[in-house]
Amino acid sequence: MKQPLKIGLICLTLLLSFVILPINLSPSTYDKTKVVFNSYDYNDSLYYVTKIYYQNEIGKTSPVKKAYANDGFGKGLEEVLSFSERQGPSVAINASVFNPEKGEAYGIQMKEGEFQRENSDLGNSWLLGSDHAGRLYTFQSRAADNEIETKNIVNTWQGFFPLVVDGEWKNYYRSYSIPNIRIDNPRQIIMQDYYNNTYIYTFDGRTEQNSGITYTDFYHIIKNKIKYIRVAYVLDGGGSTSLVLDGKAKNDLIGTSKEKDGRKVADFIYFD
Numbered sequence: 001m002k003q004p005l006k007i008g009l010i011c012l013t014l015l016l017s018f019v020i021l022p023i024n025l026s027p028s029t030y031d032k033t034k035v036v037f038n039s040y041d042y043n044d045s046l047y048y049v050t051k052i053y054y055q056n057e058i059g060k061t062s063p064v065k066k067a068y069a070n071d072g073f074g075k076g077l078e079e080v081l082s083f084s085e086r087q088g089p090s091v092a093i094n095a096s097v098f099n100p101e102k103g104e105a106y107g108i109q110m111k112e113g114e115f116q117r118e119n120s121d122l123g124n125s126w127l128l129g130s131d132h133a134g135r136l137y138t139f140q141s142r143a144a145d146n147e148i149e150t151k152n153i154v155n156t157w158q159g160f161f162p163l164v165v166d167g168e169w170k171n172y173y174r175s176y177s178i179p180n181i182r183i184d185n186p187r188q189i190i191m192q193d194y195y196n197n198t199y200i201y202t203f204d205g206r207t208e209q210n211s212g213i214t215y216t217d218f219y220h221i222i223k224n225k226i227k228y229i230r231v232a233y234v235l236d237g238g239g240s241t242s243l244v245l246d247g248k249a250k251n252d253l254i255g256t257s258k259e260k261d262g263r264k265v266a267d268f269i270y271f272d
Contacts, residue, residue, distance in 0.1 A: 063134020
C-alpha cells in the first residue's frame with residue numbers, strides 16, 4: 001500500500017472514531033417514559049388525556065408506581081406539584097381519598113409490598129392495586145387478602161370504584177349517595193388497556209369556564225374504547241385533581257384560594 005493512502009486511511013479511521021463513539025456512548029434520548037398528552041373539550045369543559053406507554057422505543061418499561069406525601073405514610077399532606085419538583089417523575093397525579101386532619105390516606109394502604117394499613121377503614125370499598133409489572137387491578141376490601149396474594153399486588157390506592165372491568169362498563173357509582181358523584185365535577189380517572197398502556201383522564205371543573213363532568217358524560221367520551229380497556233378506576237377528584245408532567249401542572253389546579261399550587265393530598269401515582 002502506498003504511504004499516502006495508508007496515512008489517509010488511518011486519518012479517516014481516527015476521524016470516524018471521534019464522530020461515532022460519542023454518539024454510541026451518550027445516553028439514549030429514548031431512555032425515558034414515553035408519554036403522549038392531548039387536551040379536548042366536552043360540553044364546553046376542558047379535559048386532558050395522558051397516555052403512558054408501557055414500553056418505549058427501546059423496550060424500557062414504565063410501570064405504575066406509588067409514593068406518599070413527604071415520603072412516608074402519615075407524614076402529612078403535600079401538593080402533587082411539590083412532589084413532582086422534588087422527585088422529578090415524568091407523570092404524577094393525586095390518587096387516594098384521605099383524612100385531612102390525620103394527614104393520611106384512607107383504606108388499605110400498601111407500598112412496594114409492605115402494608116401501612118392492612119384493614120380498611122371505609123368498609124367494603126373498592127381498591128386499586130398494581131403488581132410488580134405495573135399491571136392494574138381493582139377489587140373490594142373484603143377480598144383484598146385473596147386478591148393481593150393471587151395477583152401479587154405490591155401497591156394499593158383507595159379511590160372510589162371501577163367504571164370498566166375487562167372491557168365492560170360498570171354502574172357501581174349509582175349505588176353511592178355522595179352528592180358530588182352525581183353532579184358535574186373535576187375528575188381523575190385512570191385506565192389501562194390489555195397491553196398495560198395507562199391512560200389518565202383529567203377533567204377541569206368548578207369554574208366559570210369548566211363545569212366538570214358526570215360519569216354518564218365519561219361513558220359517552222370513552223364508549224367506543226370500552227372493549228379495549230381492561231380496567232378504569234375513579235381516583236380522588238374535585239379540588240384534589242392534579243396532573244403534573246415533567247414538573248409542570250397541566251390542569252386547572254383549583255384547590256382553594258390559599259392553595260395556589262393545588263390541594264395537598266396524601267399519596268400519588270407516578271411514572272419515572
